[in-house]
Amino acid sequence: MESIEKTITSFVVNPYYTLITAVLVIILGHFLTKRIPFLKKYSIPEPVTGGLIVSSLLLVLYYTRGFEFQFDEGLKNFCMLSFFASIGLSADFKSLVKGGKPLAIFVVSLMLFVFLQDLVGVISTYFFEPLEPLDGLILGSIPLSGGHSTAASWGAFFEENYGLMGASTMSMTAATYGLVAGGLIGGPMANLLMRKVTPPSKEEIAKREDENFILFESQDKVRLITASSTLEVLGMFALCLSVSYFITDFLDTNYPSSIIKVPPFVWALFTGVILRNILTYIFNYDIFDRNIDVFGNVTLYLFLAVALISLKLWQLSGLSYIVVVVLLIQTLLLLFYVYFVTFNVMGRDYDAAIISAGQCGFGLGATPTAIANMQAVTEKFGPSPKAFLIIPLAGAFFIDIINTVILTIFQYFLT
DSSP, X not given: OOOOOXXXXXXXXXXXXXXXXXHHHHHHHHHHHHHOHHHHHTTOOHHHHHHHHHHHHHHHHHHHHOEEEEEOHHHHHHHHHHHHHHHHHHOOXXXXXXXXXXXHHHHHHHHHHHHXXXXXHHHHHTTSTTOOHHHHHHTTTTTTTTHHHHHHHHHHHHHHHHOOTTHHHHHHHHHHHHHHHHHHHHHHHHHHHGGGSOOOOHHHHHHHHHSSOOTTSOTTSOOOOOHHXXXXXXHHHHHHHHHHHHHHHHHHHHOTTOSOOOOHHHHHHHHHHHHHHHHHHTSOOOOOHHHHXXXXXXXXXXXXXXXXXXXXXXXXXXXXXXXXXXXXXXXXXXXXXXXXXXXXXXXXXHHHHHHHHHHHHHHHTOXXXXXXXXXXXHHHHOOOHHHHHHXXXXXXXXXXXXXXXXXXXXXXXXX
C-alpha cells in the first residue's frame, strides 16, 4: 500500500499580526484564568493558559488541514532581550548585595541540580538502546535548564563534532517539552508547599509592599509613569539590545568554533546592570523603576505568548517512547529536588515556596516562565521580594555559567 505524504501549507505571519495574536493570547489566558477555578487555584500563568490553547488549535489545523503558521521570530527575540535588559536595569549593587547569603545558597543548590540532571540523563541511556551517553546530555540540562538557545547551539555542536545525528532536533523538541511542562508544574508545586508554610498576613503584605521596589512583583499593580521617563527608559533598553547584538556578532565572527556560547540575553542583562549602576552611582541619576517594571512585564508576557504559539506541538508526537520516558524521569527529578532540597535549603518558609515555583520554571523551561510562575502564585498569596530578587539573577545569569561548566566536564569524560 502506497503511503500518501501530507501536503503542508505554510503561512508566514508578519510582526504586526504576530503581535496582535500574542495580545489576544494573553487576553484569552486572563479571561480563562479568572473564570476557571482549576487554573486560578493552581496558579497557572495566563500566557501559558492562552498560549497552550492556541498552539493546540494550531496542532489541530496542522493535522486536519495541513496548515502551518510561522510566527515572526524577531518579535520573540526582541521581547526576550528586553525582558532580560529590564532585569539588569533594575539590579543596582545594593540589591545584589541584598541577595547575599540566600543567593549564594541557591546558586550552590543549582550546581547540584544541574549535575543530577545530566547524571540522570546519562544513566538513563544505559537502559534504553539505541541511545548513546551523549544523548543523555541532549535530554538533560542542555534543553531543560538551558532552554531553546542552548539546545540549538549544543545540538549543532554534537552533530558536527561527534556525528550524533538528530541531536539538534531532539534537543529542540526536549526544550519545547520543558517550556510547556515548566509553565504547568510551578503553580501546583507552590500550592503544595503552601500547606507547610503560613502565607503573609495582611499586615505583612502591606509591609512588604512598602519596601523597596521589586521588579515583576505584580503585573496588575498600577504604576505612575510619564512620557519623558518612558522615552528615557526606552533609550536604555535600546542601548542594552544594541550592545547585546554587537557583542554576539563580534564573538560569532571571531570565535565561531567556540563551544562556550554566551546567549545574547546575558549580554543584554550585563549591559543593563552596568548602565544602571553607572547612572546611579557615578552620575547620581535617579532611574524610574516603575517604567522599567511596566516595560519588563509587557515584554515578559509577550515573549511567553509568542514562544508558546510558535511551538510545533506535532514535534512532540514524533518523540519515541524512550525519549518520553527520559523526559518524564527528568520532570520527576525536578519535582523531588524542589520539594525535598530547594524548599528546605531556602528556609522552609513562604519565600522558599515561591522560589521553588520559580525553579520549576527555569529548571525545565526558561527564566521568563519562572517569573510568570511566581507572579501567578504571589497574585494569590502575597508578595515575595526575596524570590523576585533571587530567581531573575540565578535564572538569567548563574544558571548558564553553571550549565556550561558542568556540560564541559561531562563532555570530557564521555568522549
